[in-house]
Amino acid sequence: MKETPLSNCERDFLLKAIQEKKRLDGRQTYDYRKLKIMFGTDFGCCFVELGKTRVMAQVSCELVAPKENRPNEGIMFFNIELSPMASPAFEQGRQSELSVKLNRQLERCLRNSKCIDLESLCVVSGEKVWQIRVDVHMLNHDGNLMDAASITAIASLCHFRRPDVGIQGDEVTVYSPDERDPIPLSIYHMPISVSFAFFQQGTYLLVDPCEREERVMDGLLMIAMNKHREICSIQSSGGIMLLKEQVMRCSKIASVKVSEITKLIMKALENDKTARKAGGKCGFAESMPQERITALKKDETAVEMTDVTERANDIVLNAEVPPQTSQSLLVPLPGMGQVGKDLQNSWGIEEYYQDEEEAFNSDEDKQTMMEVGEKQKVHDVVEISDSEEDEVVILQPEATDRAHKKTSSSSHLKEPAKSKKRHRK
Amino acid sequence: MSSFRCFVLCGNMAGLELLSDQGYRLDGRKASELRKVQARMGVFAQADGSAYLEQGNTKALAVVYGPHEMRGSRSRTLHDRAVINCQYSMATFSMSERKRRPHGDRKSTEMSLHLKQTFEAAVMTQLYPRSQIDIYVKILQSDGGNYSVCVNAATLAVIDAGIPMLDYVCASTVGFVDETPLADLCYAEESGGVSSLALALLPRGGQIALLQMDARLHQDNLEALMDAAMTACKGVSKVLDQVVRQHLQEASLATGD
Numbered sequence: 234m235k236e237t238p239l240s241n242c243e244r245d246f247l248l249k250a251i252q253e254k255k256r257l258d259g260r261q262t263y264d265y266r267k268l269k270i271m272f273g274t275d276f277g278c279c280f281v282e283l284g285k286t287r288v289m290a291q292v293s294c295e296l297v298a299p300k301e302n303r304p305n306e307g308i309m310f311f312n313i314e315l316s317p318m319a320s321p322a323f324e325q326g327r328q329s330e331l332s333v334k335l336n337r338q339l340e341r342c343l344r345n346s347k348c349i350d351l352e353s354l355c356v357v358s359g360e361k362v363w364q365i366r367v368d369v370h371m372l373n374h375d376g377n378l379m380d381a382a383s384i385t386a387i388a389s390l391c392h393f394r395r396p397d398v399g400i401q402g403d404e405v406t407v408y409s410p411d412e413r414d415p416i417p418l419s420i421y422h423m424p425i426s427v428s429f430a431f432f433q434q435g436t437y438l439l440v441d442p443c444e445r446e447e448r449v450m451d452g453l454l455m456i457a458m459n460k461h462r463e464i465c466s467i468q469s470s471g472g473i474m475l476l477k478e479q480v481m482r483c484s485k486i487a488s489v490k491v492s493e494i495t496k497l498i499m500k501a502l503e504n505d506k507t508a509r510k511a512g513g514k515c516g517f518a519e520s521m522p523q524e525r526i527t528a529l530k531k532d533e534t535a536v537e538m539t540d541v542t543e544r545a546n547d548i549v550l551n552a553e554v555p556p557q558t559s560q561s562l563l564v565p566l567p568g569m570g571q572v573g574k575d576l577q578n579s580w581g582i583e584e585y586y587q588d589e590e591e592a593f594n595s596d597e598d599k600q601t602m603m604e605v606g607e608k609q610k611v612h613d614v615v616e617i618s619d620s621e622e623d624e625v626v627i628l629q630p631e632a633t634d635r636a637h638k639k640t641s642s643s644s645h646l647k648e649p650a651k652s653k654k655r656h657r658k
Numbered sequence: 659m660s661s662f663r664c665f666v667l668c669g670n671m672a673g674l675e676l677l678s679d680q681g682y683r684l685d686g687r688k689a690s691e692l693r694k695v696q697a698r699m700g701v702f703a704q705a706d707g708s709a710y711l712e713q714g715n716t717k718a719l720a721v722v723y724g725p726h727e728m729r730g731s732r733s734r735t736l737h738d739r740a741v742i743n744c745q746y747s748m749a750t751f752s753m754s755e756r757k758r759r760p761h762g763d764r765k766s767t768e769m770s771l772h773l774k775q776t777f778e779a780a781v782m783t784q785l786y787p788r789s790q791i792d793i794y795v796k797i798l799q800s801d802g803g804n805y806s807v808c809v810n811a812a813t814l815a816v817i818d819a820g821i822p823m824l825d826y827v828c829a830s831t832v833g834f835v836d837e838t839p840l841a842d843l844c845y846a847e848e849s850g851g852v853s854s855l856a857l858a859l860l861p862r863g864g865q866i867a868l869l870q871m872d873a874r875l876h877q878d879n880l881e882a883l884m885d886a887a888m889t890a891c892k893g894v895s896k897v898l899d900q901v902v903r904q905h906l907q908e909a910s911l912a913t914g915d
Contacts, residue, residue, distance in 0.1 A: 330767075330771060333764055333767045333768060333771065334768070334771060336764060337764055337765070337768040340764075341872050345872040345873050346872075346873060346874050347851075347873075347874070454869075458877070459874075462876060462877045462878075463874045463875065463876050463877070464871065464874070464875045464876070464877055464880060465873075465874055466871060466872055467855075467869055467870065467871040468869070468870055468871075469866070469868055469869040469870070470771075470775060471775065472775055472778035472779040472867075473779065474779055474860070474863075474865035474866060474867060475865065475866040475869060476864065476865065476866065477864070477866070477881075477884055477885075477888070480866070480869065480880075480884065481880065481881060481884075484877055484880055485877075488877060
């Protein structure tokens, strides 16, 4: 399904807001959205929520024959699936450009940086090694898929435990988790990618673009770093021209963000470990919040309540006197009437006749009543209008004479006669 | 010749000295020296623009067709500019091991996307709305710096086709070894686990069209590496400029102007 195109006014609004350093969700230019990391019941299953973007990763392992030119190293395989449930633009089975881009970026970020010790995955050199497979699935696309995918992938790799193996001579026995505790992977460092979106030919930049911002951006710069301030990968995409200073500035921002995110991942891993040890419930089912109504609910925000009364009193004392507001919302323009409780009746018809007015339901009558009101207000002004509407329906005897004097076109005498008849009822 | 040497030494990367004490690299170059560049423009008569470029032992052939009417899906036409369509492929005999899938695999698709991105930034596509420009690049022999050689060859081909560009697009791959940036990496240096940075630059304005880096590099070294890359690109641009002027001279002599 083709993506719904972004309307021009939405695009202009977003760009203008970015020029004024404002973002749709109220964030600052260098702020990340709220990041939540949860782990599933199996080892190696991880869910990440970055704002509304949701990604899930699962790590699995298998004993295979190694590659010919690397006989004593394990194999890492990454796969990102852009599931159609994430966005209507994603199609099942088609390898779109975005899918290739994300896959290659994740591979370069995690594989080329050598974050995992592959030699420890070797069981029998040249014959059997562990193949670690990381499958990342996009569950909801709300921008910045790359960052969410990299966080999910590395968190799930840290969480994963592979089965223990025993070698007796030529025999290789794989112990199940019941027989021997599974072993975690040996991870050297945690590369995390940070995305920067550029707008207006590189004048403005934003961290962690949401989906709308991604649609209007000119280009994206992805910097993957670890907390030791080592850059693992840089990739610029989109047709933007960068300057060296911009890249340097982005790398500095990225190092700050990466250390924060790494702390968050470590904390999440710790929490999961303690939860499992305590035998408590853990996993995806537990981490999903209880929501009665199946709709996205806003999280509660904490409000400072300790000194509310004093602050309120201060505000009231120091507040300016509100300006005198007029009682009526009278807009004395010709042709405007007002309808409503407590408002001045400006139809020009006395209240005596108000009951009669309610009986008139036809549009024609209403229109003519409006005209009466109009005429009453512009007593002194000679009306020069070339409207072809029928003139004058006068419901008051005095007004009739005035109207006769003013109007040049023919007037309906039928209507006044009708109303007069009703009045005499 | 050094490509054969690379194959033999492949199995024993740990003991390879990429930068000797005297400052010489594997093929005898200094740290900031580029490989010898030889180029020819207008190699094919059928195509609108073509070029052949050799940088050391890496040989690439680039062909440009366009601007012409949109082929394939009409829905992809852009109303205000031209669409650039790039295809990168490696000949099956280009590497020491026969390449089973010359195009269609992820790496080639990624390279094609990068080339497209680079040229979208440099070519003045606003002059040709609703049309398409095709750039095909083939690597005949691969000895490191594939992306950079492709970009340089494609620049010459686009100039040969007469399509206006903002500036020459020059690219080079640099690596970082022993606190020294090495310009224009060859295959042995690239696969030796060196952190390599590929940069495509428009030399006059210093604007970076594409930046790509793999493998770990400490943040403090990034600036030095980028400076080395930009210097290397400027060097390449001088060579490309010479090639273009020489080709023009030959062409004008041939037509008898």
